Amino acid sequence: MLDTVMTDNAFKAQDIGLRAQKKILSRMATKSVAKVFIDGVTSSLLDNVYRLLKQYTGNKKEAEKIVKNIIKIVIKVGVLHRNYQFNNEELNAAHQFQNKFKNLKMSIISFYEVDYSFDLPYLQKTIRDCQNLLIQLVQRHLTDKSVNRIQDVFGFFNEPKFLESAFKSDSPYREIMGKIVSDMNKAIENGDL
Numbered sequence: 722m723l724d725t726v727m728t729d730n731a732f733k734a735q736d737i738g739l740r741a742q743k744k745i746l747s748r749m750a751t752k753s754v755a756k757v758f759i760d761g762v763t764s765s766l767l768d769n770v771y772r773l774l775k776q777y778t779g780n781k782k783e784a785e786k787i788v789k790n791i792i793k794i795v796i797k798v799g800v801l802h803r804n805y806q807f808n809n810e811e812l813n814a815a816h817q818f819q820n821k822f823k824n825l826k827m828s829i830i831s832f833y834e835v836d837y838s839f840d841l842p843y844l845q846k847t848i849r850d851c852q853n854l855l856i857q858l859v860q861r862h863l864t865d866k867s868v869n870r871i872q873d874v875f876g877f878f879n880e881p882k883f884l885e886s887a888f889k890s891d892s893p894y895r896e897i898m899g900k901i902v903s904d905m906n907k908a909i910e911n912g913d914l
Contacts, residue, residue, distance in 0.1 A: 763913050766904035767791065773897045777883060787877055790870040794855075801862050811858050818854035825851055826905055832888050833902045839888040841881060848879040 767788055774784035801807060807815060825847045832839045852875035856868055877883065887894050 762904055762908045762911055766901065766908060769897060769900045769904055773887070773894055773901060774877075776894060776897060777886070787874060790874050793867070794871055794874065797863060797867060798855075798859060801859065806862055807858065811861070814854050814857040818851060818858060821847060821850050821854060826909065830902050830905055833898055836890050839885075841884060844884055845879050845881070848875055851875065852879075 770791070771784050771788045774787055775781055778784055802815075825844075828840075828844060828847060832844070852871060855871055855875075859871070860868060886892055887898055889895075892898065
């Protein structure tokens with residue numbers, strides 16, 4: 722017989738259920754499984770981001786890892802949100818993140834569509850701000866490993882060499898960037914991004 726007594730603080734089915742959801746969904750974060758949780762336009766966007774990463778790095782495994790980490794982050798934040806896990810301070814960080822991420826999306830589109838408008842310091846600061854706000858949102862809920870995933874993803878996309886090569890008008894990535902921007906525009910129109 723168990724000698725321990727379960728108190729209200731020691732056991733909560735909802736907490737266990739939430740941890741199980743996060744764990745199961747993070748282990749299933751492949752592009753094919755993500756299509757179940759992510760709509761068609763967002764799925765196409767992730768596929769094109771994968772192609773860009775694979776072309777830029779020349780490393781299929783690294784590209785897959787970054788996209789899987791994006792999927793894991795999105796799914797975990799979605800699970801936390803759906804289960805009302807964020808307090809008022811975190812909801813404020815979420816609102817700030819949404820605004821900052823909207824600025825980031827619009828900047829990426831503009832930098833692609835308007836020649837010579839690329840502003841590396843502005844883009845890097847906006848990416849850093851998004852990273853910090855997202856970490857502020859999830860830090861209390863996710864493991865250090867998940868927080869490191871956020872840092873790895875944003876860290877990769879904030880590399881000056883990557884950003885400069887992606888946004889040059891004569892970039893070898895111009896075609897795939899066009900597809901990414903097209904997907905972003907569709908996702909914004911649909912309210913998905």
